[in-house]
Amino acid sequence: MLSLPARACAVLANLMCMKHIPVAARRAHPICLRLITPTKVGGKGRLESNFSTPPRPTPTMLVHPQFDPIAIKLGPLGIHWYGLMYLAGFLAFLGLGKLRAKRFPERGFTTDALDDLLTYGVLGVILGGRLGEVLFYQPAYYFSHPLEIFAIWKGGMSFHGGFLGVLVAMAIFGKRRGLSFFQVTDFIAPLVPLGLMAGRIGNFINGELWGRVADASLPWAMVFPYVDAQPRHPSQLYQAGLEGFCLFLLLWFFSAKHRPIGAVSGLFLIGYGAFRFIAELFREPDPGIFGHSYSISMGQWLSLPMVILGIYFLVRAYRKEKVAV
Numbered sequence: 001m002l003s004l005p006a007r008a009c010a011v012l013a014n015l016m017c018m019k020h021i022p023v024a025a026r027r028a029h030p031i032c033l034r035l036i037t038p039t040k041v042g043g044k045g046r047l048e049s050n051f052s053t054p055p056r057p058t059p060t061m062l063v064h065p066q067f068d069p070i071a072i073k074l075g076p077l078g079i080h081w082y083g084l085m086y087l088a089g090f091l092a093f094l095g096l097g098k099l100r101a102k103r104f105p106e107r108g109f110t111t112d113a114l115d116d117l118l119t120y121g122v123l124g125v126i127l128g129g130r131l132g133e134v135l136f137y138q139p140a141y142y143f144s145h146p147l148e149i150f151a152i153w154k155g156g157m158s159f160h161g162g163f164l165g166v167l168v169a170m171a172i173f174g175k176r177r178g179l180s181f182f183q184v185t186d187f188i189a190p191l192v193p194l195g196l197m198a199g200r201i202g203n204f205i206n207g208e209l210w211g212r213v214a215d216a217s218l219p220w221a222m223v224f225p226y227v228d229a230q231p232r233h234p235s236q237l238y239q240a241g242l243e244g245f246c247l248f249l250l251l252w253f254f255s256a257k258h259r260p261i262g263a264v265s266g267l268f269l270i271g272y273g274a275f276r277f278i279a280e281l282f283r284e285p286d287p288g289i290f291g292h293s294y295s296i297s298m299g300q301w302l303s304l305p306m307v308i309l310g311i312y313f314l315v316r317a318y319r320k321e322k323v324a325v
Contacts, residue, residue, distance in 0.1 A: 132161010197244020
C-alpha cells in the first residue's frame with residue numbers, strides 16, 4: 001500500500017509522461033475542434049473550422065517556435081513539457097507551503113500535513129479539472145464518447161473544474177485534520193498562483209489556448225502556424241503574468257500579516273476572477289455550454305461568480321472580526 005506522498009509522486013510521474021497530441025495532429029482530433037478561424041460568410045461574421053494547411057506568415061512577424069512537446073527523451077520514455085510544468089507547480093506549492101508553515105506555526109500545518117495536503121490537491125486538480133472540461137466545455141462530445149472521459153493523456157483540463165475539485169479535496173482534508181474549511185483555503189491560497197503560472201507557460205510551449213487576432217503593429221503579436229497566419233495575442237503569457245505572478249504577489253504580501261479567517265480566500269477569488277476576466281478579452285474564446293461567443297466567453301461566465309463570492313467572503317470576514325472585537 002503506497003503512502004500518500006508516494007501516491008502523489010506516482011500521479012506526478014504519470015503526468016510527466018502524458019502522451020499529449022502532437023501539435024501537427026491536433027487539426028484532425030475531435031477534442032481539438034477549437035482550431036477555428038473567423039471568416040466572413042454571406043456578409044456576416046461566423047466561425048468555420050479550418051483544417052487546411054495554413055499559409056506562411058510574413059518574415060516580419062513573430063512566429064510561435066512550435067516546441068517539441070517532449071522535453072526529455074530517455075530511451076522509450078518521454079517526459080513532456082506540460083508534465084514538467086505540473087511538477088514545477090506542485091514543487092512550488094510544497095516549498096512555499098513549508099516556508100509559510102515555518103513562519104506561522106500557530107496555523108497548525110506541519111511537514112507531514114503538507115505532504116497529505118499536496119496529495120489531496122493533486123487528486124482534486126486532476127479529477128476536478130477533467131470533469132470540468134467534460135461538463136463545462138464539451139459535454140456533447142464526451143457524452144457521445146464516454147470512454148474518452150478517462151483518456152486524460154490526450155489533454156483537456158479546465159481550471160474552474162480543477163478549482164472546484166481542489167475545494168472538495170480541501171474540505172475533506174480539513175475535516176480529517178480538525179481544521180475549518182477557510183483555515184485550509186487561507187493557508188493554500190498564496191501557494192497556488194505560481195503553479196497556475198507554470199501551467200500557462202506549459203500552454204504556450206504546447207502552442208495551445210492561443211489569443212485573439214491582434215493588430216499587426218503590436219510588437220509582440222505572434223503567429224501560431226497551426227491556427228492560421230494572422231498575428232495573435234500570446235494570451236497564455238498574459239495569463240501567466242496576471243493569474244500567476246501578479247496574483248502571487250498580491251496574496252503573498254496580503255497574507256504576510258494577520259487577516260481574519262476567510263479574507264485571504266476571498267481575495268484569491270476576487271483576484272483570480274478579475275485577472276481571468278481581463279485575460280479572456282485577449283484569448284480566443286472556447287466553445288462551452290453557453291455556445292461560442294466573442295462578447296462574453298465561457299471563461300468569463302465562470303469567473304464572474306468567483307468575483308462575487310470573493311467580495312462576499314472578504315466583507316463577511318472583516319465584519320466577523322469586528323463583531324468578535
